[in-house]
Amino acid sequence: MSTPGALKTLSGGVYLGMPAFPEAARTSTHDARLRANLRRATHTIRARRADAVAELEDWPRLREAGKRIKDQTLRHLDRYLLQLEEKVTAAGGTVHWAADAAEANRIVTSLVRATGSTEVVKVKSMATQEIGLNEALEAAGIAAYETDLAELIVQLGQDRPSHILVPAIHRNRREIREIFRTQMARYGRPAPSDLTDSPADLAEAARVHLREKFLRAKVAVSGANFMVAETGTMVVVESEGNGRMCLTLPETLISVVGIEKVVPSWRDLEVFLQLLPRSSTAERMNPYTTMWTGTHRGDGPKEFHLVLLDNGRTATLADEVGRQALRCIRCSACLNVCPVYERAGGHAYGGVYPGPIGAILAPQLAGVGGTVEASLPFASSLCGACYEVCPVAIDIPEVLVHLREQVAEHNSGHRLERAGMRGATWLLDHPGALAAVERAAAKTRALHPRTLPLGPAKGWSESRDLPDFPARPFRDWWKANHTSEMSGE
Amino acid sequence: MSSREQILARIRAATETAPEPASVERDYAETHTPAGRAVDLLAEHLTDYRAHVHRCGSDAQLAPLIADLLTGTRLVAPPGLTAHWIPAGLDVLCDDPPLTPATLDSADAVLTTCAVAIAETGTLVLDGGAGQGRRVLTLIPDHHICVVRTAGDVVLSLPQALGRLDPARPLTWISGPSATSDIELDRVEGVHGPRRLDVVLLG
Numbered sequence: 001m002s003t004p005g006a007l008k009t010l011s012g013g014v015y016l017g018m019p020a021f022p023e024a025a026r027t028s029t030h031d032a033r034l035r036a037n038l039r040r041a042t043h044t045i046r047a048r049r050a051d052a053v054a055e056l057e058d059w060p061r062l063r064e065a066g067k068r069i070k071d072q073t074l075r076h077l078d079r080y081l082l083q084l085e086e087k088v089t090a091a092g093g094t095v096h097w098a099a100d101a102a103e104a105n106r107i108v109t110s111l112v113r114a115t116g117s118t119e120v121v122k123v124k125s126m127a128t129q130e131i132g133l134n135e136a137l138e139a140a141g142i143a144a145y146e147t148d149l150a151e152l153i154v155q156l157g158q159d160r161p162s163h164i165l166v167p168a169i170h171r172n173r174r175e176i177r178e179i180f181r182t183q184m185a186r187y188g189r190p191a192p193s194d195l196t197d198s199p200a201d202l203a204e205a206a207r208v209h210l211r212e213k214f215l216r217a218k219v220a221v222s223g224a225n226f227m228v229a230e231t232g233t234m235v236v237v238e239s240e241g242n243g244r245m246c247l248t249l250p251e252t253l254i255s256v257v258g259i260e261k262v263v264p265s266w267r268d269l270e271v272f273l274q275l276l277p278r279s280s281t282a283e284r285m286n287p288y289t290t291m292w293t294g295t296h297r298g299d300g301p302k303e304f305h306l307v308l309l310d311n312g313r314t315a316t317l318a319d320e321v322g323r324q325a326l327r328c329i330r331c332s333a334c335l336n337v338c339p340v341y342e343r344a345g346g347h348a349y350g351g352v353y354p355g356p357i358g359a360i361l362a363p364q365l366a367g368v369g370g371t372v373e374a375s376l377p378f379a380s381s382l383c384g385a386c387y388e389v390c391p392v393a394i395d396i397p398e399v400l401v402h403l404r405e406q407v408a409e410h411n412s413g414h415r416l417e418r419a420g421m422r423g424a425t426w427l428l429d430h431p432g433a434l435a436a437v438e439r440a441a442a443k444t445r446a447l448h449p450r451t452l453p454l455g456p457a458k459g460w461s462e463s464r465d466l467p468d469f470p471a472r473p474f475r476d477w478w479k480a481n482h483t484s485e486m487s488g489e
Numbered sequence: 490m491s492s493r494e495q496i497l498a499r500i501r502a503a504t505e506t507a508p509e510p511a512s513v514e515r516d517y518a519e520t521h522t523p524a525g526r527a528v529d530l531l532a533e534h535l536t537d538y539r540a541h542v543h544r545c546g547s548d549a550q551l552a553p554l555i556a557d558l559l560t561g562t563r564l565v566a567p568p569g570l571t572a573h574w575i576p577a578g579l580d581v582l583c584d585d586p587p588l589t590p591a592t593l594d595s596a597d598a599v600l601t602t603c604a605v606a607i608a609e610t611g612t613l614v615l616d617g618g619a620g621q622g623r624r625v626l627t628l629i630p631d632h633h634i635c636v637v638r639t640a641g642d643v644v645l646s647l648p649q650a651l652g653r654l655d656p657a658r659p660l661t662w663i664s665g666p667s668a669t670s671d672i673e674l675d676r677v678e679g680v681h682g683p684r685r686l687d688v689v690l691l692g
């Protein structure tokens with residue numbers, strides 16, 4: 001049995017053949033229903049998050065601690081990874097190292113083959129999406145079933161995720177019912193014939209459809225939110241219980257985790273388990289968190305494999321401005337406050353990492369050589385709202401500006417002109433987006449990056465007599481160059 | 490060079506000239522609430538996340554209370570569970586030899602204790618100790634009843650809980666029943682884990 005189609009990904013998690021951001025955004029901004037869904041969703045989560053964060057008066061100190069723990073970890077990453085390897089091994093696990101996506105996929109494929117199983121159940125994992133694992137397994141005759149509800153919707157709909165936390169945010173309940181009614185039967189237990197579009201009914205259909213897969217699964221593939229070097233403990237944070245099913249029932253568990261997910265000590269979890277749920281789902285604590293250390297006799301998988309993934313992370317680490325992106329705990333708060341994301345949607349970013357974090361992560365993981373990657377640093381107006389909400393204080397605008405310079409250095413002008421000017425064009429075509437960006441900017445002025453690009457980008461813009469938009473607010477540039485009125489939405 | 494050596498070498502090359510980052514100051518709060526409020530806060534926060542909370546003054550009243558909560562007769566009882574908590578007349582499923590997933594799927598409920606309960610977040614943590622059993626026991630049955638001994642199990646905050654837990658054990662943190670907001674952000678209780686969570690505060 002094959003799995004629903006997967007899309008080919010490049011090494012940095014960008015889909016092959018995707019248009020650059022501005023073109024993709026042009027399509028999505030014309031989809032009124034998508035925009036309405038996104039607007040409602042992002043505003044809802046945004047408000048809930050603010051309430052959850054306001055409950056903790058020490059939030060700024062937790063945030064600073066989170067940032068510093070990650071910086072310390074990254075500075076001594078070799079030491080912590082070796083300690084992690086030692087502890088996981090001592091607890092009965094096996095550690096593998098994968099330099100890139102192809103190697104990680106080879107390792108996982110051969111581990112699954114060794115079990116004799118031709119199917120795996122999967123817990124939602126950005127890392128396995130980044131490397132295109134489902135497609136690699138499918139090519140090897142192994143069916144990979146996504147078990148997170150939203151990922152199931154995306155997989156059955158032969159679609160792409162559009163948000164880190166709620167990947168099917170672009171689908172409404174009627175579309176989901178149609179996907180379940182027409183697709184579930186192809187991969188297992190069909191949806192009931194009287195399926196309604198109430199979320200409770202749809203969740204029940206997913207429960208029943210997936211239960212037979214959980215109960216028979218021999219192999220599971222997961223990611224992890226944190227790995228504790230001191231103890232070898234893996235942490236997976238989730239809501240639905242599909243994670244618990246995958247992490248507990250199968251005989252073999254394979255976790256593919258980016259090397260930046262390690263934290264030094266057990267105690268460090270007290271910081272991240274306060275920062276993550278409130279930033280992500282706006283809850284005091286998410287419904288389920290599973291922690292395991294190697295294998296546990298008589299409880300859960302008998303075999304545990306940890307695949308440590310580089311795939312561009314060490315290159316990112318070498319960049320003194322860009323390396324802060326590796327602090328990311330994938331909470332998605334930056335997506336929900338981003339005026340550009342809200343209007344363009346997750347698909348416009350062309351890869352598995354959408355929104356502000358995607359705009360700085362994808363170009364670093366894969367390099368700025370590709371058209372999509374080169375366009376992403378321009379998919380922003382540097383308003384700073386993302387920095388303000390980020391629980392590990394990643395200065396996304398600073399990295400964006402820095403990457404714009406890199407794009408300029410990488411290309412001797414021509415491709416930059418395309419990517420940069422299209423980025424500018426997209427925002428200028430959408431005055432509503434620009435107005436919102438500026439409203440946000442007014443509120444966060446103090447947080448804006450203080451270092452502005454000099455050097456190549458500046459030189460380039462002067463020599464070409466083009467706007468130095470990385471350094472100036474759009475409206476200033478716009479006013480200086482145009483006379484037409486700017487209207488709201 | 491193996492990938493392991495290659496990755497480690499790349500990390501060293503990337504970081505060796507980087508300055509030492511600021512050291513971690515743990516100046517955040519250890520708790521956010523006065524100690525006397527722990528049990529009430531736990532009850533409030535569990536209820537917020539749609540767990541059903543019940544108070545029980547004494548050990549002897551536990552069995553009748555649990556009998557009231559049950560909707561069927563097939564109850565999973567993990568090893569080490571206090572025998573007289575279990576109401577009479579039930580079909581008790583013991584995990585020795587280990588119950589199969591299919592048998593667990595046919596159970597009506599599971600009754601457990603917990604290792605620690607966190608008031609500020611409304612969280613129960615199970616560590617596989619006495620009265621808790623294997624992780625799968627609280628996963629497959631659709632109804633989980635958890636007894637929290639207010640005298641010893643409850644801490645205020647997450648930092649306090651981590652200090653009491655042993656990372657060498659398999660840990661399951663539970664904050665309310667399984668839930669999803671994947672469809673238009675409408676919260677639905679119960680996807681794969683137990684759809685009903687009853688918490689009995691004992692003592």
Ligand code: SF4
Nearest residue numbers: 328329331332334390
């Ligand atoms: S960049 Fe910050 S806000 Fe965005 S997903 Fe990562 S941790 Fe969350």
